Amino acid sequence: MHENQALTIGRVKRVLDERLRPAVYSYPHPLTIARHVVDGEPIPVSEGLAAEYAPTEVGQRWGRAWDTTWFRIDGEVPEAFAGRRVEIVADLGFDINMPGFQCEGLVYLADGTPVRSLNPRAQWIPVSKDADGGERLEYFIEAASNPVLLDYHPFLPTEQGDVLTASQDELYRIRRVDVCVFEGEVFELVHDVEVLVQLAEQLPEESARRAQILRALDRSLNRVNLQDVAGTAAAGRAELRDVLASPAEPSAHRLTAVGHAHIDSAWLWPLRETVRKVARTSSSMVTLLEEDEDFVYAMSSAQQYDWLKRERPEVFARVKQAVADGRFVPIGGMWIEPDAVLPSGESFIRQISHGQRFFRDEFGVECKGAWLPDSFGYTGALPQLLVGSGFEWFLTQKISWNQVNRFPHHTFWWEGIDGTRVFTHFPPMDTYNSQLSGEEVARAARQFKEKSVAKSSLAPTGWGDGGGGTTREMLARAKRMADLEGSPQVVLESPNDFFERAMAELPSPDVWRGELYLELHRATFTTQHHTKQGNRQSQRLLLEAELWASVAATRAGFDYPYDELDELWREVLLLQFHDILPGTSIAWVHREAEESYARIAERLEGIVSEALAALGVTLGEGPLVVNAAPVAELSVAAASVADAGAAVASEAKADGETFVLSSDLARVEIDGAGHVVSLVDLRTGREAIVEGERGNLLQLHQDFPNMWDAWDVDAHYLDMREDLDGPAEVSLDGASVVVRRTFGASSIVQRLALDATGRLLTIDCEVDWQEDEKFLKLAFPVDVFADEVLAETQFGYQHRANHTNTSWEAARFETHAQRWFLVQEPGFGVAFLNESSHGFDVTRVHGEHGVGNLARFSLLRAPKFPDPRADRGTHRLRLGVLVGADVADATTAGWAFEHPGRAASGESVAPIATSSNPAVIVSAIKLADDRSGDLIVRLYESRGGRAETRIALEVPGTVRVSATDLIERGDLGDLALEDGAVALTMRPFEVATLRVRR
Incomplete structure (x- = not known):
């Protein structure tokens, strides 16, 4: 026998591909x-x-x-x-x-x-x-x-x-x-040979084990007649028996292969096609479960099970039986695998509550952990939301896609903004579509960061996106690697079994604090603006509809629309899927999303109107303002403008070539080109604009990323910038300054005004956007000395450095906020508010007048794949700049900016729940999911400090108030009810849920 290893491997691969695999099927008959x-x-x-x-x-x-x-x-x-x-x-x-x-x-x-x-x-x-x-x-x-x-x-x-x-x-x-x-014996020979040759390729060339394997493979192929593979396969297998029987080392890595098929609920296909992809894959997986008693399959997303139930009941019946048998495992506990950055905090809670409710009602089970392998980064608010909803663990893999920095852990505690920790695992195989190839299995063991203290990792195993899920070929490989010298040990089991063992194996892992920022796909904070705007509008209207329906139900006998609200929530949750809300799907998906958002808005507006009518309030012109922004300064009520105490007189005037917006609290100067050249906080006399610089400056960048058009903006875009500072038409219109500008094939009309508070500069933009592969920003150079930016996240905010000391900081050149981000120094700050655009960047700037910061909104992009006309067309964007702001101001203004008041007439309606401490915000009010008629009140500490508050409840017939988990389960203890109020002490950024029993 020859000893040239390369020749042996080459021979084996050719025979395997050209002779053995084709011989698995014989005697074809058309x-x-x-x-x-x-x-x-x-x-x-x-x-x-x-x-x-x-x-x-x-x-x-x-x-x-x-x-x-x-x-x-x-x-x-x-x-x-x-x-x-x-x-x-x-x-x-x-x-x-x-x-x-x-x-x-x-x-x-x-x-x-x-x-x-x-x-x-x-x-x-x-x-x-x-x-x-x-x-x-x-x-x-x-x-x-x-x-x-x-x-x-x-x-x-x-x-x-x-x-x-x-x-x-x-x-x-x-x-x-x-x-x-x-030909079953040929099938087995194929996988004997395949597993061994792939293992040999991963072993060192000088390894005795490698030499033994290759010698056995040579002997095996010598026994196989290539003109009669089926007749000689058994003889070939006999030569491999000994090398396949040699057991793994005691220290071998243990790899849990979980049957899986990551099916994007929309992406390069429409939603209706995903229904069929799920049916196809589920049918195959149930059939495979019937054929292999060791196989365990796991599928996330209650929505996908619900599609089967509604659209393919014959498939769902088989799945339901397999779930009952413990072989088909629901995982993830969410309605869908959502984007994990852009949805509101309340949306994340509803993802879990609707997901777990479905699994509980249909299968009698609840999921133990969150499963989000493919979302594009993960907000630091998630650990609290997961643990507070009863989850024990979290899995993702996407952070392995980082462009620059290699994440330092695979199994670790993830600590959120409030200090809550959740046990987290990243599969070191770096894929959620494992084939259990020799290279993948070796990579998992080689890369596992905790190998000195633990030995277990997980591999989601199967083709995704309708590719069929786990195959019998993958299972054949798994069985051979269950106990094989030189290979990690592969075990077929459920994610729950894996996490139970991993937690016991590593009870005190290292800690990663704060958000899991993905150093890739940064443009998803901006792409497909209409989809993001529809999501923001829908989230707002859902909260308003639940609020007013709850008030009307408890006070006026209104029939709370449980079924309709559930249906609308689930449609919005579906559209938060991680290839819809980020803007990375085909044109068909986003066209349908916009149509859906329009229908959702119409139905929710109807619920709001009906509920208010039951309370004696009619929307339209009138002396009342219906306000659903749940903060103390803008209480949850219908109140008169005078009672709200927020209106401040302001005016707009021309002063030579300059236009001035002014109130008792702020003064804004706008030059003849439409740029803000002065923004003064009159309470302190502090100028916010860097001397000699211009705010409200549109900037256009070339935007051709390295690979993923709709997903990515790469750092080189910063080197190609055009300031849109040419001539503009500027005019007065009542209390507003109107700026009209054209550039390229596009045009924009901006309306600048001070809002009713007299402090917030609002910028309403209507853009006819017709560019290709461009990125539009709106810049404000602010005279604020700061090393970091505060950006609102779900139920709080997070700190982000605006310098580039390390590669981790440099990689965050484009980032995201919920409703606001804040650039501040002690005693003075400027907050930047958005109504629908999450992306932004802030960079430090040095000039002759000192050190400031250039704060920029990300407005619009124009990628060509997968939607060749993404974002082209007309857009309306609403932005705000709040001078002299701190976190409290930004939070209050952010809520009011997203929930503007509505003109109405009729009876005044007292708030149903208010917080005595403005740091504690009542963020959602609804009737309980269990349809008991109990009122659910969600609140959170918004400023990052400890807070005591009294929650006053104007709820007829209240007999008991208790705390529950975030998805309304359990009884975490009664709260003392005194004069219609309960006292609470809140941790920084704590989210709490109260059940008010009547």
């Missing part, structure tokens, strides 16, 4: 094919089975983009196949390198029973484990001809991303539909 093309959207299964079918054949093209084609295949099992395992191999034109991103199918029996999916990595249909021969075959395939949008040269602009613009060409060609004998 079947008859017919098809029915669906005109338009998918049809119910019953209609597909009963449709008229026209003959077709192998070699014919089929499937326009986004079409559905039903295939009927029939024939019989050849008599010669008697006693053999028989399967159908159906290749609809698959590319095995692109599972999840092309055509897919779901196979049905003639009676409508789902069998399994067809996809590039699983082109087989089970027929019989022990055929009689002569059996009649009839199967139906619901095939989706989804266009390939991520090709081998990805991220090129394409019109295929919307059914309205996609081509009419047929995209795929049928290659084969054959009934075959499945």
Whole structure:
């Protein structure tokens, strides 16, 4: 035998690919094919089975983009196949390198029973484990001809991303539909050889174990007749028995392989296609569970289970039974896998409450941990929200995508802004679509940061996005690596089992404090503005609708719309999915999202109007202001403007070539080009604009990222900036200054005014945005000395350095806020408010007048993939600059900015719950999910300090107030009710939930 290891590996790989794998199927016998093309959207299964079918054949093209084609295949099992395992191999034109991103199918029996999916990595249909021969075959395939949008040269602009613009060409060609004998011994030989050669490649060249494996592989292939692989496979396997039986070292890494298929709920396909991707994958996974007693499969997202229940009940029935058997494991506990930065804090709580409620009602289980492998960064508010909702652990993987800094842990405590810690694991394999290849398994053991004190990691195993999930090939690899010398030990088990062991193994891991910032995909704070605006509007209206419906229900007998509010919340939660809200889906998805947001707004406005009418309030012109901003200064009530005490007289005037906005509290000067050249806090006399500089300066950047168009803005964009400081048309309109400007193919109209408080400069922008691959910013150079910026996050704020001392700080050149960010020094600050745009950046600037900061809103982008016309069109953005601000001012103004008052007439309505301490904000009021009629009050400490407060409750019939967890479960203790109020002591940034029983 030769001793050249490279030659052996080369020989093994060629034989494996060209002779052994093809020999798994033998004696192919063609079947008859017919098809029915669906005109338009998918049809119910019953209609597909009963449709008229026209003959077709192998070699014919089929499937326009986004079409559905039903295939009927029939024939019989050849008599010669008697006693053999028989399967159908159906290749609809698959590319095995692109599972999840092309055509897919779901196979049905003639009676409508789902069998399994067809996809590039699983082109087989089970027929019989022990055929009689002569059996009649009839199967139906619901095939989706989804266009390939991520090709081998990805991220090129394409019109295929919307059914309205996609081509009419047929995209795929049928290659084969054959009934075959499945050669089980060849299948086993393939995986013996594959696992061993992949292991050998990961071992050192001088390793004795590697040499032994390669020698055994040489001997094995010498025993295999390549012209009769099936007849000699057993002999080949016999030569490998000893090297496969050698056990793993006691110190070997332990890798938990969790069956999984990360299915993006929308991305390069519309929502309706995800329903079918989930059905296909779930069908295959239940079938695989039936075939392999060791396999455990885990699926997140209550929404995906709900789709099965509603749209594919025949699949859901099989899933429900598998859940009851403990083999199909619901994970994540959320309605969807949301973006983990942009939704409001209340939205995160509802993600969990709706998710856990579904799993509890349908399966009698609750999830133990949060599962968000693919979101684009994670807010520092999450640990408290997870633990406060009953979760024990958290899993993600995405931070391994960091461009610059390698995250220092894989298993650790993640500590949030309030100090809450959650046990967290990052799979060191750096993927949530593991194939259990030798390279991946070795990488997991090699990279595991805690290897000196622990030995366990997790590998989500399976093709995602409709690629079929876990395959029997992956399970075959797992079984061989269960106890194999030179390899980590692979065990098939659920995530709950893994985390229970990992927590026991490492009870005191290291700590990471604060947000998990992803050094990638920074443009997702800005892309697809209309989608983000729709989300913000929907969150606001949901809180308003719940507030007024609760007040009307408790005081006027209003019929609280539980079902409608649940339905609307779930639709908004779905649209917070981590490829919808970030703006990274195809045009079809965002077009439908905007349509959905319009319908949601109309229905919520209706609930608000009906509830207020029950309270004797009519929206429209009138002396009242209906205000749903739940802060002490702007109480949750309908109150007169005079009672609110907020209105301050202001005026706008022309002073030579300068325009002036002024009140008793602030003075703003705007030059003839529309720039803010002075912004003075009249209470202190402090000028906010750096001397000689200009605020309200539009800046345009070239924006062509290294790879992911809609996702990324890379640091080089900062080197290409155009100040839009040319001539502008500036005029007075009542108490406002109007600025009109054109640039490139675009134009903008800005309306600058001081709001009713007299301190906040509001900038209402209407932009006709027609640029390509550009990034629009709005800059304010402020004369504030600060090393950090405070940015509102969910239920609090976080600190961000605005210098670049380290690579970690330099990587945060674009970041995000909820409603405001604040640049401040002791005694003076400037807050920047947004109504719909989360992205911003702040950089230190040095000049002849000292050190200041350039604060910039991120307004609009213009990427070309996956939506070639993303953001082009008309946008309305509302921004604010609050002079002389601190955290308390920014928080109050942020709530008021997002929840502007409404003119109304009728009866005044007293607040239902108020906080005596303005640092403690009543953020949400609703009736309890259990429909008991109890009132739920959510509140949080907003300023980062300890706070005592009295929560006054104007709730008829109140008999008891208790604390619950964040999703309204349990009784954490009664609170003393005294004169209709309860006293609370709050930790910094603490979020609390009260149940008011009546």
